[in-house]
Amino acid sequence: MVNLLIVGTCVAVALFVIFGIIGVGLSGVLRWIIFAVLLIAVLVLGAFLMWSIMAYRAFSYDGNRKLSKQIIDGTADYIKVPKGGKCLDVGCGSGALTIACAKKNPDATIIGVDRWGKEYANFSNMLCCKNAKAEGVKNVKFVKGNACKLDFADETFDAVTSNYVYHNIAGANKQELLLESLRVLKKGGTFAIHDLMSKARYGDMQQFKKKLLDMGYESVELIDTTNGMFMTKKESKYLQLGGSTLLVGKKT
Template identity: 25%
Template sequence: MNSTSADIYEIAMGRWSRRLSRSFLDFVAAPSCGSLIDVGCGTGSLTLAAATRYPNAKIVGIDLMTDYLTEALRNTATNVRFETGDASALPFANDSFDTAFSQLLLNDLDGPAGAVGEMVRVTRAKGRIAATVWDRAGGLTFIRLFLDAAAILVDGSGEDLRKKVFDVPYQNEDALFDLWADAGLHDVDTTTIAVRMDFLDFDDYWQSLLGAHSLIREFFANLSPELAHDVQQATMRAFLGGKADGRRSLVASALAVRGIVPS
């Protein structure tokens, strides 16, 4: 059976985003009732975490990828509805929500400022706007193990891959702060959130890695069998750290920002 985009995402990043959601909601500190929107909800990690935390709230999850919004997901929580839509042109009226948040979306958009502007537009005065992105350059150890090996072993294209994955607009808290301030938000605050993940063994890690980013999957699939073997073995040595195969715990960090819509 062919894997869907949602299946691949869940294997690779779903485990991370579910853990990140809990800490991110602590930082957002949204009101326990009212209406909330999760922009770029993906497979619903943040949306469903918010539904559990705020059972009296009405929550909307919206994503452009229809494969993510499965029927099973749509029927998971009674206080949630999922819709298909573009983060840069949200299909909602002005002042529709009390809180708008987004997890792991902004660095994958061509125009992040437009999406932030839309979040501000659909949120009422004094409402909260928050987002988090992976700290790709300094905080994604489980991806860096592979990318560093690829950069060393594969002339040219390995280094190019590392640059493409890590060279994103928002690489530190200051950049996110400026994005929020430029959107006219008040009381802007930032933080870094650490998430720890256990992998059963190298195979568990490897399957997660290959689903983590489409560029990584495509790069590895296009290597010659000999070079693919060398890159995988180098990554495995880095993962094992000189010890026998087995459970490993790796940490990723995410950058988060929040602000208040002015009156």
């Protein structure tokens, strides 16, 4: 996205300069309208570019902030898989969370599932395998699938996790997505799902927590990760991560 914004900003600037040269012969009103439109385009694209660069540096594993690593490792800390057990990472993307869970649970198998759609063309099964190999992790497997209807039987996994996935699935009821992920969790299994769980996206999550407890789940918690756990409130606002929350618990 940063590269596309760089190109777009450069094109807007070039058009602005070119128009400044060749637009002299246009009538006053028309000239100023085009001039204003191009100027606004340059300013908007420039501002968005600066924000994207800032966000990229904050998230990058190579940057000073390394927010992605903090979130991934922090979420993986909640995943405890018994020896010989299996964990599912829903929407694994590039495999970061899958790999982190595999490192923390070397005697278990961690399976990452993703649809790897065209919206995320930079991610693929091949990239996940490449990243796992680079990290020296062998207890992982990556498969293609859909978070809306997981291709696994009920109570298949000892743990289920996910990071910043469900809010991206347009048109889907987020609480139903959570229940679909919990469907494949074994009794006694644990879950840790991190996402932007604002009321606008997820509805009443306190009510959902109560629903899970009524269904027999244990130790269900909604943990605000913008209170200094993963990021500050200020960071969550300018990085557009408001509502970041960890849903954790145990299925009984």
